[in-house]
Structure formats: structure tokens, C-alpha cells
Amino acid sequence: MIRTRIAPSPTGIPHSGTTRTALFNYLWAKKNKGRFLLRIEDTDQARKVEGAEKSIEEILSWLGLSYDEKYTQSDRLDLYKKYADQLLEKDLAYQDEGAIRFKMPKEGTTSLTDAIGGKHISFENKDQEDFIILKSDGFPTYNFANVIDDHLMEISHVIRGEEFISSTPKHIQLYNAFGWDLPVFAHLPVILGNDKKKLSKRHGAASALEYREQGYLKEALLNYMAFLGWRPAGDEEIISASKMEEIFDLSDVNTASPIFDLKKLEWINGMYIRNLSLENLKEQLIAFYENDKDVSELLNGKNGDMFVAAAQSRMKTLADFKTLVTDVHSDRKKSTEEKEIAQKLVRELEKTNELNGESLLELIRNFGKTNSVSFKTIYFLLTGREQGLPLLELLKIYGKDYFLKNLQNS
RNA sequence: GGCGCCAUCGUCUAGUGGCCUAGGACACAGGGUUUUCAUCCCUGGAAUCGAGGGUUCGAAUCCCUCUGGCGUCACCA
Numbered sequence: 440m441i442r443t444r445i446a447p448s449p450t451g452i453p454h455s456g457t458t459r460t461a462l463f464n465y466l467w468a469k470k471n472k473g474r475f476l477l478r479i480e481d482t483d484q485a486r487k488v489e490g491a492e493k494s495i496e497e498i499l500s501w502l503g504l505s506y507d508e509k510y511t512q513s514d515r516l517d518l519y520k521k522y523a524d525q526l527l528e529k530d531l532a533y534q535d536e537g538a539i540r541f542k543m544p545k546e547g548t549t550s551l552t553d554a555i556g557g558k559h560i561s562f563e564n565k566d567q568e569d570f571i572i573l574k575s576d577g578f579p580t581y582n583f584a585n586v587i588d589d590h591l592m593e594i595s596h597v598i599r600g601e602e603f604i605s606s607t608p609k610h611i612q613l614y615n616a617f618g619w620d621l622p623v624f625a626h627l628p629v630i631l632g633n634d635k636k637k638l639s640k641r642h643g644a645a646s647a648l649e650y651r652e653q654g655y656l657k658e659a660l661l662n663y664m665a666f667l668g669w670r671p672a673g674d675e676e677i678i679s680a681s682k683m684e685e686i687f688d689l690s691d692v693n694t695a696s697p698i699f700d701l702k703k704l705e706w707i708n709g710m711y712i713r714n715l716s717l718e719n720l721k722e723q724l725i726a727f728y729e730n731d732k733d734v735s736e737l738l739n740g741k742n743g744d745m746f747v748a749a750a751q752s753r754m755k756t757l758a759d760f761k762t763l764v765t766d767v768h769s770d771r772k773k774s775t776e777e778k779e780i781a782q783k784l785v786r787e788l789e790k791t792n793e794l795n796g797e798s799l800l801e802l803i804r805n806f807g808k809t810n811s812v813s814f815k816t817i818y819f820l821l822t823g824r825e826q827g828l829p830l831l832e833l834l835k836i837y838g839k840d841y842f843l844k845n846l847q848n849s
Numbered sequence: 850g851g852c853g854c855c856a857u858c859g860u861c862u863a864g865u866g867g868c869c870u871a872g873g874a875c876a877c878a879g880g881g882u883u884u885u886c887a888u889c890c891c892u893g894g895a896a897u898c899g900a901g902g903g904u905u906c907g908a909a910u911c912c913c914u915c916u917g918g919c920g921u922c923a924c925c926a
Contacts, residue, residue: 446926447926448926450926480926482925482926483924483926485925486926536924538924539924540924556854558854560853560854562852563852566851566852566922568922570923570924571923573924574924575924576924578924580923580924580926581926585926600920601854601920601921602921602926603920603921603926604853604920605852605853605854605920605921606921606922606926628854628919628920629920635919636919637920666874667861670862670863673863674863674872674873676861676862676874676875693861693862694855694856695854695855695856696918696919697860697862698860700861700875700876702860702876703860703861703874703875703876704875705875706874706875706876707875709887709888750887751888752887752888753886753887753888754887800884804884814885815886816885817884817885818885819885821885822885824885825885825886826885826886827886828887829884829885829886830884830885
């Protein structure tokens with residue numbers, strides 16, 4: 440039975456690294472019809488942040504990374520105490536100023552084979568130090584609780600960030616001290632920012648929740664995060680979560696650290712938006728803008744479908760929809776020549792009482808032809824912006840007077 | 850600094866001794882379609898495979914050395 444786990448500490452909102460680790464653990468469990476667990480590692484009471492656990496749950500649930508079992512370390516203090524006592528009895532640990540330290544062997548080597556890249560890693564035991572397993576406040580340290588729980592919860596694959604690789608000899612010696620079997624270790628390369636430093640808030644590294652607020656689709660985020668280090672056979676880059684569950688393999692995970700590329704995430708998100716059915720896109724937009732009265736009205740109005748259809752290929756994120764349908768003017772000023780053209784156009788427009796999409800386009804084509812004015816210029820004069828939704832949609836949103844007003848503006 | 854990991858276009862990567870004068874995607878540049886813009890389509894530039902030594906008839910692929918980057922050295926995880 441394959442059992443994996445994501446073991447975050449509730450010291451803040453998990454960033455992309457933790458989320459991607461959760462994804463890989465989830466995928467590996469699914470791929471093998473195993474189980475994926477959530478374990479809250481709240482053994483550092485001082486750094487505990489209120490609400491962090493809730494956001495962890497929210498991220499997992501939004502992304503659809505549902506867990507099969509959940510545990511919280513602070514509920515299990517007696518257990519850690521019991522195992523620490525066992526070590527004390529066996530003289531494998533000792534008291535030190537109120538804390539308990541584990542006696543690391545000082546000779547030989549401790550080694551492991553990492554599932555990522557199949558590499559063999561070894562450490563000289565003489566470089567290792569006795570480390571604290573139980574703090575003076577009665578709480579276990581990460582190094583201890585993590586091992587006890589992974590064993591008790593029968594974790595078969597410990598898939599975690601590469602930053603834990605140097606503490607792995609501690610874990611292995613603990614398993615040895617208890618006479619327990621080792622799990623498979625898989626250390627994922629850390630995700631780097633543009634400056635090639637470990638991704639953090641400094642890089643504007645957003646949590647999955649922030650990406651959601653920025654209008655990213657969970658499918659796109661999942662797809663992008665999976666491809667940060669993992670690459671299945673073939674050239675396909677747009678792969679659904681269910682497909683990933685089918686073909687994910689730890690042996691296809693890279694050994695080098697990837698740099699987070701927002702541009703590619705944007706592209707993938709745009710692809711997902713364009714691949715959505717109109718109804719689905721509209722539903723997502725309605726949910727995204729549920730607290731925005733103006734946009735909601737537009738979406739739910741009689742031309743809602745039309746706007747969604749026109750905006751679909753123009754959005755990279757759901758947030759772009761608002762920019763598309765909102766009255767935003769470009770900074771560009773009209774030249775004297777353009778002002779004259781605008782006045783001419785005003786007169787043309789005023790001739791027609793009934794202005795619908797058809798007649799507007801007809802009028803513009805003729806006007807452009809007889810005055811040799813490009814559509815690009817006319818679009819700017821009419822809308823006050825240099826790019827955006829097609830005129831037809833803008834006419835439906837704002838009406839003829841809006842165009843007239845823009846033509847007369849400087 | 851000690852220990853450990855890593856090293857192919859700007860970025861994500863394919864590549865496991867000959868199919869590689871290195872392939873794909875993003876980004877970028879140019880062109881076509883189009884109602885601006887976007888989409889879509891086509892084309893292009895972009896890596897002497899970190900450097901230097903080997904091994905081999907033949908190396909991005911195997912070995913060694915160096916260099917660089919990253920990670921880690923807490924009663925944090």
C-alpha cells in the first residue's frame with residue numbers, strides 16, 4: 440500500500456513550494472491507488488500562526504487535493520514522550536538541560552538512495568551531532584515527531600523538499616534505533632525565484648489562494664506546478680489532473696531546481712480559459728465577480744454571453760475580464776488631425792438614429808474608405824483606448840452616446 | 850567555512866554512446882488571417898550541451914578535476 444503525506448507546519452500560508460510538494464504526494468498516491476494524508480506539524484508553539492491551518496485546508500480543497508486521513512501532532516504528545524522514553528531506557532538518548540538528545544553514531548556512514556534521480560547520498564557520521572528530540576516544553580522537534588509519525592502512519596514514500604536532505608541522516612538513525620523499516624525518500628528540488636534564490640515572499644511568490652484571487656484557474660495552476668520539475672513523455676504541455684494521476688511517476692522528476700516563470704503560468708492559464716466552454720467560463724466569472732456589483736450585472740444581463748465570448752480569447756486571467764469591460768481610457772492624446780477626423784465621424788454618427796452593430800460597422804468601413812483612415816485610428820477615437828473588445832460588444836455595453844462622448848473628448 | 854545537491858537556448862525542458870551540424874514549449878522578433886487588440890497559423894533568432902582533461906572509431910550522454918549555483922548547519926520546520 441502506497442501512503443504519502445503532506446506535513447506542513449502552520450506557521451504561515453503555504454507558498455508554491457509546499458503546494459507543489461502536496462501535489463506530487465497526492466499524484467503519487469493516486470497513481471498507485473494509495474492514500475494521501477495531511478499531517479499538521481504544529482510542534483513549534485511560538486511560531487504558530489492563527490489561521491494558517493485553515494488556509495492549508497483551503498488550498499488543498501480548492502485545488503482538489505483531497506486527503507484521506509488527517510492528524511495533528513499536538514494531539515499526539517504522549518506518543519512522542521513514550522518513544523523518547525524508550526530511547527532513554529536503551530541509552531540511545533540522554534537528558535540535556537531539560538531537553539532530550541538523541542545519541543548519533545559517530546563512526547561509519549549513513550546513506551540513502553533518493554528516488555529522485557536514483558542518486559546515492561551518504562554522510563559521514565563523524566560530522567553528525569547529537570540532536571534534540573524532545574524540547575524542554577515537552578514538545579518533540581520536527582526531526583523526531585516526523586519520524587515517529589511517518590512510521591506509525593505507515594508512510595511508504597517520504598516526498599518532501601530538498602532542503603530536508605541534510606537532516607535525513609538524523610531520521611535514518613532514528614529509524615535504525617527503533618529497528619523500523621525505512622520509507623522511500625524522494626527529495627524534490629526546491630523552486631527558485633528569478634534571482635535563483637529559494638522562492639519566497641520576496642519574489643512576490645504568491646500562495647495558491649492569491650493566485651486564485653488574481654484569476655488563475657486551479658487546473659492551470661496544477662498543470663503548471665506539476666511541470667515544475669516533472670515532465671511526462673511526449674510534447675504535450677496541457678494535461679488534466681486526471682491524466683496526471685494516471686501517468687505521474689517519481690522517476691520522471693528532475694534533479695535540478697526550476698525557476699518559477701510567471702509568464703508561462705499566464706500562458707497556461709490563458710490556454711485553459713480558451714479551452715473552457717462558454718457556460719463554464721461564464722460560471723467561473725460569475726463566481727469570481729460575485730462581490731463586484733457592476734461586473735456581475737453585466738455578466739447576468741441579457742448580453743452576458745456575448746461579452747464572455749468576446750472576452751474569452753483576450754484574457755490571461757479571470758481578472759482581465761473586468762479591465763476588458765470597464766471604461767478605461769488610454770493616456771494617448773488625439774492629434775489635431777485626429778480631432779478633425781473625430782468631428783467628421785460625429786456628424787456621420789448623428790445621421791443615423793438606429794445604431795446597431797451592423798450599421799456601425801458599415802458606417803465605419805465607408806467612413807474609413809472615403810477618408811483613408813485606418814480602423815485602428817477609428818477604434819481609438821471611438822473608444823478612447825488603443826485596444827480592447829470589438830466595437831460591437833462595446834456598443835452593447837455603453838451605447839452610442841459613449842462613442843459620441845469619446846469622439847468629442849480631447 | 851563544513852557537509853550535501855545540482856549544472857542543455859533568457860525560462861521550463863527532450864535527450865541514458867552513433868538517429869543531435871541538439872528537438873519541443875514559454876518569452877522575444879517578423880509575417881498571414883482578423884473590426885483595434887487578442888486568438889489562430891507560418892517563419893526566425895536564440896544553447897561551441899558550465900570549463901578543462903580523459904575513456905571510445907564515435908560523448909550532451911561514461912570517468913576525473915575545476916568552476917559556478919543552490920540547500921543546510923536552531924530546544925524552526
